[in-house]
Amino acid sequence: MxxxxxxxxxxxxxxxxxxxxxxxxxxxxxxxxxxxxxxxxxxxxxxxxxxxxxxxxxxxxxxxxxxxxxxxxxxxxxxxxxxxxxxxxxxxxxxxxxxxxxxxxxxxxxxxxxxxxxxxxxxxxxxxxxxxxxxxxxxxxxxxxxxxxxxxxxxxxxxxxxxxxxxxxxxxxxxxxxxxVDQQRFSPALDGSETALKTAYQLTGHPIYLTVGGIEPRKNSIRLLEAFAQVQAQQPQAQLIIAGGATLFDYQPYREQFFQRAAALGIMDALVLPGVIPDADLPGMYRCADVFCFPSIKEGWGLVVLEAIAAGLPVVTANETPFTEFLTSEQAILVNPGSVEQIAQGMLAASEPKRSHALVEQSRGILARYxxxxxxxxxxxxxxxxxxxx
Known part of the structure; x- marks a missing residue:
């Protein structure tokens, strides 16, 4: 054809x-x-x-x-x-x-x-x-x-x-x-680029939480920010990367609210906001992170969730469709996206080594279907x- x-x-x-x-x-x-x-x-x-x-x-x-x-x-x-x-x-x-x-x-x-x-x-x-x-x-x-x-x-x-x-x-x-998902492109196997990426994006914290999609209302960015503030109270060295964000729409009022809230919470120094990163950097960026957080309130499907799973990350996402169409509570931490406390608890749980390992092991089984x-x-x-x- x-x-x-x-x-x-x-x-x-x-x-x-x-x-x-x-x-x-x-x-x-x-x-x-x-x-x-x-x-x-x-x-x-x-x-x-x-x-x-x-x-x-x-x-x-x-x-x-x-x-x-x-x-x-x-x-x-x-x-x-x-x-x-x-x-x-x-x-x-x-x-x-x-x-x-x-x-x-x-x-x-x-x-x-x-x-x-x-x-x-x-x-x-x-x-x-x-x-x-x-x-x-x-x-x-x-x-x-x-x-x-x-x-x-x-x-x-x-x-x-x-x-x-x-x-x-x-x-x-x-x-x-x-x-x-292209499992050759998105893989947990280190390729040597990770050290340079950590230096370039100033990824010095631990654990490192990552989301991809930018700052906008349907990505639930402000609640994620507030949840991260609760996480950082228990994990003072933690960092949150919010990558991506190319869109036709102007979310400036929401972005201004986001930055005002970040300043009020005193966590600006723990945020990494690179905007749209080079596409070649994305697989390595997943590997630099410890947890993928995606409490979005409206998605077509959530392609980045599958990329994160292929890259070997534990996932925290919304306990709603479409995510629940392909993920169970054994494969991801599913949270109420309207609850800052649940998002924070999910992030903390996913960063625990034992829970993280179990989530990664269980979630990889879905990759062959996609x-x-x-x-x-x-x-x-x-x-x-x-x-x-x-």
Missing amino acids: KIALLTYSTKPRGSVVHTWELANALHHLGHTVCVYALDKGAASSPQHEEVDEIASPPHRQLACPMRLIPARPAPDDIDGLIQQRIQEFVAALQQESDRYDVYHAQDCIGANALVQLKERGQVHHVVRTVHHVEDYESIYLQQCQDKSIRLPDLCLCVSDRWQQALRTDYNIDAPRVVNG TWEKSAQMHLQAYQSLVHSH
Whole structure:
């Protein structure tokens, strides 16, 4: 099959990483794949620049071609930004001479662009993966999200939680596909980079707690911060790394509240806030940590949790779907994400050597069920059903 995959960024977020890994897996199964990605760094580059394994995309090597679509400076308001990003996709795809059997978007932006092109008869067989559904305040964003779910030819999802939500709220039966993890990339085996990483990021404490995803409301960052303050009262040398955070949305008021709270708690010196770290550093960053903390209140699935497990870390996460779809209380410490005390107790428990070892041993058993090859095969089955049905 010929498959076009669309993603809104070249920065590593869950759906972006999902796109990269799915593209590689489909390519290795013998299919023709091209990734189309909005990229701020491509604004001055040729619009149809093809990136191969040598000239890799900014954060991950791909085995298949990639087109970087210039994401030009946009209005400050989020409605205007999203509208512009959709039209950048539309303009770029209109000029493409290549045609594909399936056009697959991982997000609202790409899906809206494909829906516009489908309505003009310029593309066929539009697929959208709904990783999760947002509660937008903006009427325009609500409408964009609604169109991106209702109007494609096929919706997919990555968890039972969102499969049920699409059935209940949209009357859509969305086939479920799995996420995966590259166990060669994410491994507990030290590769020699850890000492340099600890020096570069000033990781001098013990234990070191890590979360990936940045500072934003749905990551539950402020409660995690308050829980860490309780942890540090018992573990004065502890550090908390909050890595990542590339997003289209401006969470500045929440971030300001976070930093005000950190200052009031007197724990700023124990925080490591590197922002988006180079993708090559991420596997080593997991290995530098002692516990992975992810008390998120809304996730499509939680890809970083699987990466942490593959890297040999004990996990503290929310006792809610989608995490409870693939983790038991023997495989992770499951906490009420609304309780600062429970999060803190979970962090302390996961740092105890005996409990940590047991969690790591139990959780590694799930890895075989989540591979990108299995994910690609499930996608292909859905693609082929769609094409044959038309």
